[in-house]
Amino acid sequence: MAKELFITQWFSNEMLLAGAALIKRLDEADAQVAAAFWLLDAEEKTWALTIVSSLIESEGPRKYYKRxxxxxxxxxxxxxxxxxxxxxxxxxxNRIIRAIQHSNLGKALLENNRLGRNIxxxxxIEDMYLYxxxxxLLTPENTAVA
Structure with a gap:
């Protein structure tokens, strides 16, 4: 079995690489990852890897966590x-995805980018790493509930 990564309040290279590897495995499993990012909770000072997919709407979160x-x-x-x-x-x-979609960032290249202390x-956003x-996959015709 693989080793579980210990997540700290500091964003690490290990977190970045483990997240990228997970996204790659999800892509290979056709998990339809529309967006993926690490997000720091400003109050708790904890990081969470956020995976965005329309399958969560159609299959439900429990089935997606199983994936x-x-x-x-x-x-x-x-x-x-x-x-x-x-x-x-x-x-x-998701509120962050909606905010980016409606911002002046538009469809700018936002891959592999750190977005810290932004509104x-x-x-x-206290701190964020956007894969x-x-x-x-985020267009309305592709996000309809199946």
């Missing part, structure tokens, strides 16, 4: 994985 658990189980034994406790799954109507729309936003 994540299954791809974590398929990780190499020497690979660090992110505990389900440190992952949150949200549908494409986007009406959302305050990607797949604008195709």
């Amino acid at each position: 994540i658990n299954d791809v974590n189980d398929s990780a190499n034994p020497n690979e660090e994985i992110i505990s389900l406790h440190d992952i949150q799954v949200v549908n494409t109507n 986007i729309g009406d959302v305050s 990607r936003m797949d604008w195709t």
Whole structure:
């Protein structure tokens, strides 16, 4: 079994790499990841990896967490994985996604970017690492509930 990554209040290279590996495994499992980012909770000073998918709307979060658990189980034994406790799954109507979509950032290239101490729309972001936003998967015709 892979090693579980210990998440601290400081964003680490290990967190970045473990998140990227999880997203890659989810892509290989056709999990339709529309966006993925680490987000620091300003009050709790804890990080959570947020996975955004329209499948969460159609299948429900419990089934999507099972997907994540299954791809974590398929990780190499020497690979660090992110505990389900440190992952949150949200549908494409997430407030951060909506704020970015409606901001002047538009469809700018936002991949692999750190966005700290920002206010986007009406959302305050203490710290965030954005892996990607797949604008195709975030369009209304692709986010309808199945």
